Amino acid sequence: MSPLSWDGCAPATGRTETVREIGTDVPGLALRVTAIGASELVAAVSGGDRLLLIEAGAERPDDAGPARIRVEWRLPCTGATALWTPATGTRWLPPSWNTPRTASLPSGAPVGSLIATGDAALCTFAVAESLLPVTIGEGAVEESGEFVWWVEHELTAGGEPLRLRLDLTQRHFSETLADAVAWWAGLGAAATVPDSAFLPVFCTWYALHLDMTAADVERLAALAAPLGFAALIVDDGWQTDEVSRSYATAGDWQPAPGGFPDFGAHVKRVQSLGLAYLLWHSLPFAGDRSRAAELLDGQILAHLPELETSVLDPGSAPVRAHLVERLAAAVEAYGVDGLKIDFIDTFARYAKDQSAVAVGVHRLLGELDARLRAVRPDLLVEHRQGYVGPGLWPYATMVRATDCPHNAVENRVRCTDLRLTAGPLAVHADPLTWHPTESPEQIAVLLQSVLFATPQVSVDLARQSPEQLAALRFWLSVAREHTDLLQRGGFRPHRPELGYPLLEARRGSELAFGRYAPVPIQVAGDWGLLLVANADPDPVVRLHFAKEPGRLAIVVQDCAGTAVATADSAGDERELALNVPQGGLLTVRRAR
Template sequence: MKNLMNASSPIVTFHDTRQFFDVSQHIEIVEDSVWLIHLKLRAAAGTQPPACRLEWSLPAIDIHSMWHPGSDRNKAFQIDWGEGFTSRSTSSAPVAALFNGEGRNRITFAFTDALNHLTVKAGIHEEDSTFLCSITLFEEPVLMKGEYEATLRIDQRDVPYYEALEEVVQWWARQPGMTPSPPPAEALDPVYSTWYAYHQDITADALEEQARLAKELGCDTIIVDDGWQTEDNSRGYAYTGDWEVCADKFPDMGAHVAAIQDLGMKYMLWYSVPFVGKHSKVWDQFADKLLGIDDNLNAGILDPRIPEVREYLIRVYEQAVTNWNIDGLKLDFVDSFRLTAGLPGVSAHGNGGDYASVPEAVDRLLSDVMGRLKALKPDILIEFRQTYIGPLMRTYGNMFRANDCPNDFIQNRVRTLDLRLLSGHTAVHSDMIMFNPQDTAENAAMQMIHVMFAVPQISVRLDRIGDRHLAMLRFWVGFCRDHRDVLLHGKLQPFHPELLYPIVTAISRNKTIIAVYSETVVELDHPSERLIIVNGTPGNRLYLRFSCSFPGSYAMEIKDCCGQTVRSQTVELNEGLQELVVPSAGVVGLVLNPLHIELA
């Protein structure tokens, strides 16, 4: 085991490998404090390798928190005897970062094998206050192909943690087979989603009216979720798998899609990819081609190792694009493609399969889905949901949505920012925004403000929320649209993950946008021609500390949660602490020597 702190060349220890593998490693120095450890494990083709572990350590010095793709609200240390977290193509990603209280990187490590099941740990070792870091391979059964190659990247530079993660994303994108699918421009447009507003109780007439109202708000895409394919509204999956339109709800699917597209909106349709319901017409066809059965869902999990399964699913999606002219698909539950205990682990050939590995078969399925759909529509929209958000998923899809957190804007904030840190130029979307229309417009606005560094998805019945809430949504959807050059494409700085990102900044050449989510002091170090600060707190005060005097006078305009101006004047931004009175869920805009000012 090698202590990495201040090490000139790290050495990774292998455990439980020597009797099975011929092991070699080569260390490449990328730059000071950045290393690539190239690994090769050789064994006879067709043999099943034992689990093995790569391990290294570093002292717990000036390290105060940990980030990984599934850390969610818990950025606490792991323990070395704990479970760590798992990664595979359809769940999480093999990367972790340890950083200090100022958000400075102390070690960020990542692995190139984003396909197969791995266990990743960076746990505190209480006996000597060190971190034991490890990646465990081959815990799920696989068959060797003669040689296994992968690279471990270790970064100990003293840089902001988010910059270390950004470079991991760029590094992954340069690996063979990991080139991200570029998102169509429409992937960055605000969305209306049917799920929280309607669940399965949807009809063509109702959705066409909601689409009209959503378009007026500034939404350019509708995602029609579960319910279009079944009369059953029990929230189960017993009737999935046929993917035939429920004629009572949608008498003419093609005409319905065209009616919404005529509004100037894109139309996306939901599919639960792995599920085949016990009450579906195709159940008998696929009952012996399953990875398992989930009795709670009343559905089986299709085995993607079987060509017939893959071809059936792809044909379903092709027919939807061809027959109904839909613009995209929301492909759900792909993380359910995994082995079930008691089923054959490494071979499906006896059941007509052409792959031994489930992850490799899923990779083939999703690659073929994207390839064949893009042949029909080059700008096809494909959405995946957290936690299937790793570097391989970026090659199959172009929209990542935060995992379900209805009505929870804090959770939505954390999840969208966690996603942004790993997604590069892939479009990151919020979980669907919902609120109780009896709540105040200020509280409802928090649902928008806390996800403003992602593409908002809205899921309320717009004809039932009242004029003030509708005005609030119109203002904030417009704000997200008008400033997405910075919100989505600027330099993102999400500070203090361990405190759930209380301040987030996005910067472009001449514009800075800051969202404040807790009552804290915002440090302003660099002058900007245009400065916009959003009050995402329940109070009506913002505290700003200027490290230097910003040049010239600024026109200041303060708006409330509905975009109504409450104050407008010229101010000087002097060095030191300043207090601004800004309504809760309001925004202050400061423009240097402007002719006029307009926030949204």
């Protein structure tokens, strides 16, 4: 791609470009549509009240390749504080000449939001395309003080136009993103997610890494079940007796003969504890010492010598058949309850033809899903950030934050970002892990940081003190008792430019906050139950009620759930300051 211009325009293509300026009633909005490689442009704008739907297509393409459509728009960059994208990262306002991003089925999602003071969305956009690549440019224009966006997409053979949704209503950014997700769902992106996808999970990765046996896994499973975990993910290591950090043996997906001699019996023993059993697979890899590398020689996208593996080509029918057969064996032969499918974004990272790889991944996931759902309609399937777009919804039940061990803030931010556009999927935290001498209070803070997601944990449970286990047990019980409120309620994160120091969820008459900085909490609307998890060292939790709340029953619990204070309040004051220890929980109930 040629260099971007300083004013934020997309680079020239050298092909025929047919351009149309589109007038709107939105003050300050400039909108332009370009057909690339076509002599005729078809464009329409519908909607109103600062909510626009642009449909753009092309006719009479030239002979230089498929026609493409580009939509560009710009606004005054006034009051902007953050640029939100689903990949997570710094919330800076990039310059207009920053490298564009590409969203497709195996990588990212075509959505974003420019956020202003007070969490208002200056502009939230979403593109209807859920499979093929969409190129997205976005950034501040130095010369004009505007913020510019452009999205570009190759027209499909069927002539489907590019469909772009612009929300300029300046509502809370989470509301505009929720509406974009609902728009995607209305276009056909559906998924069936069982309740079990939202329950706490124990993962073996940080606890054991590759050095594991069936006995090791069963020992941890026996300790995890009484604490409140509902599922176990057996991660990398079950398929190899090697313990080095390479993928040289990946691709065969057979239980390691030394560590897992009778895999089916092992799975049944774990399930007898009341835990669902999920099994990790790295979908793209065929290791240098695997039988798969020999069988699929020549059907690869790239070789990665530093990882001792090749990246398979999902567009190859033999590759898809091999992967479907091997992953299906885990369910059909060994009776596992679900799969953790990893590294799908690697397909896109090494693709020379992004469109072909996206189509190949779509076929692979569709063929795998059809095979597995025939055996297990309630199968659990975990995908991971950054393959998070609506095209993956039908093939997953949960989506997990990218690896961020020992990092409470990053885990919180990533889970929050996922919640905003995950649609029906359960959002899972990256497995929480900590040093064996970590304090119970800090363990509670780790769990509070992912309070609005499904908690995953990965530590050696046998090395935990009774106090550490008490904190873990208590916060898992909170997660399970209030799953609907915390994970399925209306979700409102605050101040993305500051790393979400306050998170809020509401469902019916129940209201919950996660407090990660010494900020006041505004309590509005009708409510009967109020929960506040205090993860900040400052113990003074300040509640500001929109109206006099009436009589209140107040309970403060420490990190292990022990009540350290109880009180009643007449509720005739609109401000209340309460001491809640770090890692503790404040519960307030209104008298009926």
